[in-house]
Amino acid sequence: MANEKNEKNEKPADSRDMIGAHDAMRREFAALPALVAGVPAxxxxxxxxxxxxxxxMVDFLHAHHTSEDDHVWPRLRERCPKDVGLLVATMDQQHALIDGELTALAAECRRWSDSAGATERDAVAAVAERLLPPLFEHLALEEERILPLIDRHLTESEWKATVEASLGKVPFSQRLLMLGMALHGADEEQAQLLRAAVPAPVWHVGRPLGTRLYRTHRERLASASRESGL
Structure with a gap:
């Protein structure tokens, strides 16, 4: 099974586009504590x-992780079990920890949304801050250890199916915004990697439209929070 992609003469996966998604997550989640705290009671x-x-953002990260659970870990366990046994177990543990924090963050956020109170706002900011160390540790480990294994053991079509599964869990109305988010601050190499990950028509329409949508989104957030830093 380890040589399955070579036997089918398929191109190997190129998972470098994952780094662009991770960079967007790092930026957006790192901004949350101050963004939330800056909203007046x-x-x-x-x-x-x-x-x-x-x-x-909670839904975006949850979709990203569950797509890995469904599409990446089973293939790596099957094709390179000696390389990934303990590593994927660590990934599973980190996903579970992060998922628990995301559940707490969403629950606190809904309470805050109902009340607009300072106590509820500060609770959201506290959970958002608490989430950062385990999230950043997980993303770094995944980039260092998992992406090389994906490129070695998955095919291009399998990797694209994983990306599409993740996007499929995001509401259609938010997908272009997510593309604009991933493109924000990306260099041209990262932009071209993202381009390769999406269908050509989506890219040609989505890049300019997604960029505008995300710019407007950031402006709206900045107007809502005194400490947004946006």
Whole structure:
């Protein structure tokens, strides 16, 4: 099974586009504590804007992780068991820890959205801050240890199916915004890697439109929070 992709004469996976998605996650999640804390207590409009963003990011990360659970770990366990046994077990443990924090973050965010109160706002900011160390540790380990194994043991079509599965879990209305988010701050090499990961028509329409959508999204967040840093 380890040589399956060679037997089928398929191109190997190129998972470097994952780094662009990870960079977007690092940037957006790192900004959450200050973004949330900067919304004035009682500001229902600002609370609604930032709370929707927090919940969107929770859903985005959850979709990313469950797609790995479904499409990546089983193939690596099958094709290179000696290389990934303990490593994938660590990935599973980290996913479980992060998922617990995401569940807590979403629950606190919904309470804040209902009340717009300072206590509820500060609880959201605290969970968002607590999430950062395990999330950053996980993303770094995945880039260092998992991506080389993906490129060695998965095919291009299998990797694209994983990316499509992740996008398929994101509401259609948010997909272009997610593309704009991933492109924000990306160099041209990363942009071209993202281009290779999506169908050509989606790219040609999505790059300019997604960029504009994300710019507007950031402006809306900045207007809602005094400490957004955006």
């Amino acid at each position: 009682g500001d229902t409009r600002g609370t609604a804007v930032v709370a929707r963003h927090v919940l969107m």
